[in-house]
Amino acid sequence: xxxxxxHDDKSSVSPHExxxxxxxxxxxxQVRVEIRHINSLILSQKSKFFHKLFSSGMRESDPQSKIxxxxxxSEEEPFFQLLHHMHGMKSSxxxxxxxxxxxxxxxxxxxxxxxxxx
Amino acid sequence: MSTQxxxxxxxxxxxxxxxxxxxxxxKTWKILEHAIQEIYNHNASGLSFEELYRNAxxxxxxxxxxxxxxxxxxxxxxxxxxxxxxxxxxxGGFFLEELNREWEDYKKALQMIRDILMYMDRTFVPSSxxxxxxxxGLNLWKDYIAQSLIIQVxxxxxLLELIEQxxxxxxxxxxxxxxxxxxxxxxxxSVYQEDFERPLISQSAYFYRAESQKSIxxxxxxxxxxxxxxxxxxxxxxxxxxxxxxxxxMLQNVVEREMIANHMQRLVQRENSGLVMxxxxxxxxxxxxxxxxxxxxxxxxxxxRDVMTGHIRETGKQLVTDPEKxxxxxxxxxxxxxxxxxxxxIISSAFDNDKTFQNALNSSFEHFINLNPRSPEFxxxxxxxxxxxxxxxxxxxxxxxxxxxxxILFRYLQxxxxxxxxxxxxxxxxLLSGKSASDEAERSLIVKLKTECGYQxxxxxxxxxxxxxxxxxxxxxxxASQPPVMMERQPGLPVLVLTTxxxxxxxxxxxxxxxxxxxxxxxxxxxxxxxxxxxxLSWQTSMGSADLKAVFGKGQxxxxxxxxxxxxxxxxxxxxxxxxxxxxxxxxAIPAADLxxxxxxxxxxxxxxxxxxxxMSKDILAGDRFxxxxxxxxxxxxxxxxxxxxxxxxxxxxxxxxxxxEEDRKPQIEAAIVRIMKSRRVLDHNxxxxxxxxxxxxxxxxxxxxxxxxxxxxxxREFLERDKVDRKMYRYLA
Numbered sequence: 001x002x003x004x005x006x007h008d009d010k011s012s013v014s015p016h017e018x019x020x021x022x023x024x025x026x027x028x029x030q031v032r033v034e035i036r037h038i039n040s041l042i043l044s045q046k047s048k049f050f051h052k053l054f055s056s057g058m059r060e061s062d063p064q065s066k067i068x069x070x071x072x073x074s075e076e077e078p079f080f081q082l083l084h085h086m087h088g089m090k091s092s093x094x095x096x097x098x099x100x101x102x103x104x105x106x107x108x109x110x111x112x113x114x115x116x117x118x
Numbered sequence: 119m120s121t122q123x124x125x126x127x128x129x130x131x132x133x134x135x136x137x138x139x140x141x142x143x144x145k146t147w148k149i150l151e152h153a154i155q156e157i158y159n160h161n162a163s164g165l166s167f168e169e170l171y172r173n174a175x176x177x178x179x180x181x182x183x184x185x186x187x188x189x190x191x192x193x194x195x196x197x198x199x200x201x202x203x204x205x206x207x208x209x210g211g212f213f214l215e216e217l218n219r220e221w222e223d224y225k226k227a228l229q230m231i232r233d234i235l236m237y238m239d240r241t242f243v244p245s246s247x248x249x250x251x252x253x254x255g256l257n258l259w260k261d262y263i264a265q266s267l268i269i270q271v272x273x274x275x276x277l278l279e280l281i282e283q284x285x286x287x288x289x290x291x292x293x294x295x296x297x298x299x300x301x302x303x304x305x306x307x308s309v310y311q312e313d314f315e316r317p318l319i320s321q322s323a324y325f326y327r328a329e330s331q332k333s334i335x336x337x338x339x340x341x342x343x344x345x346x347x348x349x350x351x352x353x354x355x356x357x358x359x360x361x362x363x364x365x366x367x368m369l370q371n372v373v374e375r376e377m378i379a380n381h382m383q384r385l386v387q388r389e390n391s392g393l394v395m396x397x398x399x400x401x402x403x404x405x406x407x408x409x410x411x412x413x414x415x416x417x418x419x420x421x422x423r424d425v426m427t428g429h430i431r432e433t434g435k436q437l438v439t440d441p442e443k444x445x446x447x448x449x450x451x452x453x454x455x456x457x458x459x460x461x462x463x464i465i466s467s468a469f470d471n472d473k474t475f476q477n478a479l480n481s482s483f484e485h486f487i488n489l490n491p492r493s494p495e496f497x498x499x500x501x502x503x504x505x506x507x508x509x510x511x512x513x514x515x516x517x518x519x520x521x522x523x524x525x526i527l528f529r530y531l532q533x534x535x536x537x538x539x540x541x542x543x544x545x546x547x548x549l550l551s552g553k554s555a556s557d558e559a560e561r562s563l564i565v566k567l568k569t570e571c572g573y574q575x576x577x578x579x580x581x582x583x584x585x586x587x588x589x590x591x592x593x594x595x596x597x598a599s600q601p602p603v604m605m606e607r608q609p610g611l612p613v614l615v616l617t618t619x620x621x622x623x624x625x626x627x628x629x630x631x632x633x634x635x636x637x638x639x640x641x642x643x644x645x646x647x648x649x650x651x652x653x654x655l656s657w658q659t660s661m662g663s664a665d666l667k668a669v670f671g672k673g674q675x676x677x678x679x680x681x682x683x684x685x686x687x688x689x690x691x692x693x694x695x696x697x698x699x700x701x702x703x704x705x706x707a708i709p710a711a712d713l714x715x716x717x718x719x720x721x722x723x724x725x726x727x728x729x730x731x732x733x734m735s736k737d738i739l740a741g742d743r744f745x746x747x748x749x750x751x752x753x754x755x756x757x758x759x760x761x762x763x764x765x766x767x768x769x770x771x772x773x774x775x776x777x778x779x780e781e782d783r784k785p786q787i788e789a790a791i792v793r794i795m796k797s798r799r800v801l802d803h804n805x806x807x808x809x810x811x812x813x814x815x816x817x818x819x820x821x822x823x824x825x826x827x828x829x830x831x832x833x834x835r836e837f838l839e840r841d842k843v844d845r846k847m848y849r850y851l852a
Contacts, residue, residue: 049171052233058167069168111175113240 036080038067039087046086048113078104085117143182146173147189153234154193157227170234183242190235194255198262206268214276217269218297221259228255260305265313273298274313278321284356285325296360303362315365322369326376334381338391340404346377347407370414379415386425393425397464405468419474427478430461434486444490451500455523458483484530492772494537497527502544505560506553517559525566533818534571535786536779542622545579549586550614550661571816581620589614596645611638615646616658629659629682629708632689659683660712668728671748678728679758683708683716688728696745699738714738719759725752726759780824787820787828792837795850802846803829 043050053060053067060067071079082105109117139145153170156162177186201220208216232239232251239250249257263269277298280290302310326349333342350373357366378385385408386393396404412418437443437453444450461479469475487493504520531537548554561583568576592615631639643655662682669675680688686706690697697705703713717738721731728750732743790810795801801809806829807822814820829848832838841847 048236052236053167053171056162056167056230056233058162058165058170058230060167062163067168068166070172111237113236 032073036083038083042088043086046114046116050112075104075108077101078108081105082108082112082114082117086114142180143177143185146177146182147186149173150177150186150234151189151193154190154231157230158197160223162230167234171237174235175237178238178242183238183246186235186238187242187246187248190231190251191254191258194258195262198258202262202266202269205263206266213272214280214294214298217263217273218294218301220263221297221301224255224259228252231255256305260309264302264305264309270313274317277314278318281318281356282321282325285352292359299360299362310362315362315368318365319368319372322372323376326373327380330377330381334384339385339388339393340391340396340401340407342381342385343404343407343411346373346411349373349377350411374411374414378411378418382412382415382418382421386421393422394429397426397429397461400460400464402464402468405464406470409469409472419472422469423475423478426475427482430457430479430482431486433457434482435489438486438490438493444492444496447492447496447499448503450496451524451527454483454487454527458523458526480530483527484532487527487530488532491533494531494533495540495772495775497524497531498537498540498544500524501541501563502548505556505563506548514556514558517556518562521559521563521566524563525570528567529570533779534575534816535782535818536775538575539622539775539779539782542579542582545582546621546661549582551663575817578620581617585616585620586614589616592646595649596642599645600641611635611642613642613646615655629686629706631657631659631682632686634689635685659686670746670750674751675755676750676752677756679756681716681759683712684720684759687713687716687720691729691746696743699740699742699744702744717742717744723759726757728757728759783818783820783824784828786814786817787825788832790814791825791828791832792850795838795848796852799850800841800847802844803848804846806848 040050040054044054045051055061059065069079078101106118108114150170150173153165156165174186177183201224205213205217205220228251232255235251242248243250248254264273277295280295284290299310299314302314329349330346333345337345350370353369353373354366357363357369361369389395393405393408395401396408408422409419412422434457437457438450443453458479465471465475465479490496501521501524504517504524528534528537545554545560548560554560564576564579564583567579593612596613630636639657646655647653659682664680664682664685666678666680666685666688667675668678668688678688683706686708687702690702690705699717702708702717703710706713708716717729717731718736719726721727721729721738721744722736728747729744730747731738732745787810790813791806794806794809794813803826807825810825811820811822829838833840833848836851838848839851841849
């Protein structure tokens, strides 16, 4: 099971606010697509991965494009926790329940290079 | 810290997806390799960063970091190999452009590759101690392109050729130069230095050596320096446009060495355009350029300073020793001041007010001013001239300025006591004849002398001023004491009572005053001695002056302003018409030399000849006869008859002053010896001489021979004794 995340730019005037879709795609087995809205500026600042993602000159750098991030289903919960963290939202709703989930969150932070979460 | 209970924190092994496809690594790498090729082919916009990053991340996570890295190296090598073939094959003129374009592309691609392999750079590379992707890329570029045999030589050659073209005035593409040189810098300092900087420096040295050889043959010094300065600015500018800062400095050094340091002597000593010419013609621009340029090289300023010092000394020596030029003392000093002004201005406007230059100037002046033993006298005469009449037209500040300048010259004098001697004489003349134009200016100079040389130097001079003031009071008292009827009948007699010692007076036998005057003198003497007991008054008839009312044959009335001697002579003609030289000498008892001068001024000066002389001639002889010139006429009512007196001292007078100075020095030297011996008790001869010289330096330079004589005299008088064992040692006897 894999997940994806997309974003598109609503207004070309202010590229700071971006809408993102999170989608789970069903490939040969099951793929779920979920759409989330993200702020590319905040993410760029918090994560080196996202910074490069938006500026590398590849497909994702096009402001019109939708961003797709494929993740394993096991990564779903910590990934969203990470996104929340980066946006500076309270993590009360997704309180970390166990050491295992904390581990998973740290793994995500390492993968996407989010020093503030580590 | 806290009493909180520590929680046991257990970390469980995190489970990765274990089940991987058998050729997982191979497949994933293929995806990445394809992407890298696409990046090289400028097709990156179609790739998904997320996908590539995820693949690279997974490979590293699943311990395929080693494979990923080595495959990457292989791919990059393959690409660079092709690239080097291409660059080598470019045609002449476009070589740099092509190289630069490929470099730009390569860097962009490298950046992208680094980004997608970011996770590997962060985790795998540090732990396996391999160079990160960016460094790897640069190293490979260096090996395959920048330092590949053919390209390296061609690159160096092209760059140097372009720089030489620019030096000869052509316009080159500086942006391109900057980019390519920037590439060398990015490949590491050693690449930049070895492949570019070092060859550039040696090529530049060669270039500038040749150029300076050529220019120095055909340009004069000023033009050559202009050229050198322009070259320096060019190199600075070049460096700021496309070279490293350090290289710019090195190139400037090359220009400084090749164009300036190596030709310094030749430039400075060049005839017709060298330093001496510049100094003479006040070429401030050229001089300051020379200063700036020479300042950059070792020994540069010393070279300028030495030549300047030599020149000043030489011209100064000519100035002070040329007998023609020292005829007029005022001119003489004026010339010195002009010379000083000239060099002051040069130093301030061209030599940046350099202290060492000022010192050189001062020592040069000190050197040559003292070459002429009459300098102190001349300076004093110059002051005399300025304080005597100059002030009427000149404003006070200007006088101050002139006096300040004179003080500068005074500081250069070694024989300050000689100056003092003359100054005293001249000041006395000014004060007694009432010719001193401004009391303020006189005092101002005394204050300056005081600050320069101390109280002792000026105490007597100040005493002279005090005498002048008290004399005024004495005269008031004298007039008040006389009955008014007497005052109207007798001639007015202003008397100045002078303290012996403060004034430069020689003991002189008074001449015979006319009876009218003599009588008043006696009354004054009685009055003065009556108020001040125990004093002695003697009349200095050689110093005074008198106003005479005279009526000539046709009734012309004139008032004659004459000296005391001249008055005595003229009064004789009240009683007789004809007198011989002998008669006059007997009647007045004026010393023969003074009398001759006095008669000369009365009889031989045209327009002021109140006496007739028989026979008519310029000189006064013992057999001459004199009578009143009844046809005397002048358009002025008041006629001033000066004494024919040489302003400058005559040879015997000079000798005499000299001798008096020497006499005055003796007690000073002795006092210094005694002072030193009193504190030292025992000292050898050489040290005494050295210390005495040091102590007296501010006033004069004592002659060692004289010091020796003084020591001997002190031994005779039992102030000192020779050591019994070591004859060179002296002992102080308390």
